[in-house]
Amino acid sequence: MENQTITVNNGVNIEALLGAREALTAAPEAAQFKWRANSEWVNGTHTRSSVEKFFGLGEEQSHRQTFIYDTDHPEIFASEDKGATPVEMVLVGLSGCLGAGIATVAQNRGIQIRSVKTTLEAGMDLAGILGIDGDVRNGFDGIRVQYEIDADATEDEIRAVVAQSQKRSAVYDIITNPTDVWVDVRKSS
Amino acid sequence: MENQTITVNNGVNIEALLGAREALTAAPEAAQFKWRANSEWVNGTHTRSSVEKFFGLGEEQSHRQTFIYDTDHPEIFASEDKGATPVEMVLVGLSGCLGAGIATVAQNRGIQIRSVKTTLEAGMDLAGILGIDGDVRNGFDGIRVQYEIDADATEDEIRAVVAQSQKRSAVYDIITNPTDVWVDVRKSS
Numbered sequence: 001m002e003n004q005t006i007t008v009n010n011g012v013n014i015e016a017l018l019g020a021r022e023a024l025t026a027a028p029e030a031a032q033f034k035w036r037a038n039s040e041w042v043n044g045t046h047t048r049s050s051v052e053k054f055f056g057l058g059e060e061q062s063h064r065q066t067f068i069y070d071t072d073h074p075e076i077f078a079s080e081d082k083g084a085t086p087v088e089m090v091l092v093g094l095s096g097c098l099g100a101g102i103a104t105v106a107q108n109r110g111i112q113i114r115s116v117k118t119t120l121e122a123g124m125d126l127a128g129i130l131g132i133d134g135d136v137r138n139g140f141d142g143i144r145v146q147y148e149i150d151a152d153a154t155e156d157e158i159r160a161v162v163a164q165s166q167k168r169s170a171v172y173d174i175i176t177n178p179t180d181v182w183v184d185v186r187k188s189s
Numbered sequence: 190m191e192n193q194t195i196t197v198n199n200g201v202n203i204e205a206l207l208g209a210r211e212a213l214t215a216a217p218e219a220a221q222f223k224w225r226a227n228s229e230w231v232n233g234t235h236t237r238s239s240v241e242k243f244f245g246l247g248e249e250q251s252h253r254q255t256f257i258y259d260t261d262h263p264e265i266f267a268s269e270d271k272g273a274t275p276v277e278m279v280l281v282g283l284s285g286c287l288g289a290g291i292a293t294v295a296q297n298r299g300i301q302i303r304s305v306k307t308t309l310e311a312g313m314d315l316a317g318i319l320g321i322d323g324d325v326r327n328g329f330d331g332i333r334v335q336y337e338i339d340a341d342a343t344e345d346e347i348r349a350v351v352a353q354s355q356k357r358s359a360v361y362d363i364i365t366n367p368t369d370v371w372v373d374v375r376k377s378s
Binding site for chain 1: 199205210213214220222227229232234238256260264265266267268270276280281282283285291293302304305306307310314315318320326327332333335337340358361364366367371372374376
């Protein structure tokens with residue numbers, strides 16, 4: 001086992017994460033993060049959002065660069081298709097969150113990951129957002145995530161890694177449980 | 190009012206959307222959509238997702254291009270910061286969905302929108318995802334969305350537009366209500 005642990009490299013710095021867990025256990029206020037995005041409406045259903053600053057470890061933090069994301073509706077909705085739809089962005093977030101967890105949990109368990117391929121599919125009945133049927137929800141009727149994972153482990157061990165990733169995933173939690181959203185509106189000129 | 194309606198142009202084709210609502214009321218199976226993303230793990234906490242195909246109006250559909258999104262963790266988590274964090278992607282999706290709704294509802298109400306500036310902020314206690322405290326959730330403790338909207342309307346009318354956008358938003362629904370996620374894992378080689 002020791003040899004295996006030494007040679008496993010999923011690109012995750014487990015020592016740093018375990019150190020962070022220890023440090024944040026001792027200083028819980030440093031664990032209070034604030035994640036942000038800023039957006040400007042461009043035209044029609046097209047919005048441009050930027051992600052750069054966040055707060056954590058007791059102070060303002062910044063990504064190495066500003067990330068810009070366009071969202072829009074596709075042409076079949078009479079839109080210009082300048083980016084993924086907002087609901088597809090949620091799938092991107094879910095996949096990224098579970099994927100980071102899989103690499104991290106596997107590293108912690110001494111399992112070398114070779115590849116992770118994921119397909120996500122979410123059904124939606126447009127009768128909700130179009131106001132056709134008040135009994136149909138606006139959002140997804142569920143999300144199916146299918147993993148094909150090549151790793152130095154049994155299928156059961158791989159399943160256990162994925163399950164632990166779900167258990168610790170922020171986006172999985174946000175999607176599967178209710179989160180409050182407070183909206184404040186000010187007229188500008 | 191008729192003059193106002195004629196001159197309002199938020200870049201939203203309301204006639205097409207009202208036509209779609211009528212058509213999908215008559216043919217409910219065409220309203221069944223499936224949204225998708227495909228991802229590959231790159232290294233560490235870095236995942237690359239692509240968005241291109243979806244299903245709707247009874248057949249396979251495609252965006253005009255494949256949209257590629259990288260997600261990662263920032264450097265303070267010992268990661269390489271190759272993209273926004275997955276939770277920030279959720280904020281991008283929420284903002285894009287509400288923004289599309291605001292332009293659409295305003296168009297339908299004959300309200301010219303001049304600008305929409307949005308700041309989103311979501312708190313998260315890392316004691317959840319780091320496994321420090323089992324009583325702390327992994328996801329956001331809530332999301333604050335602040336709008337500054339310049340539009341040809343009173344502040345109350347603008348607030349009503351935003352409220353209606355929330356009422357019809359898919360991502361707002363996904364975040365504020367529970368959505369099932371089914372995960373299937375297969376070992377590949």
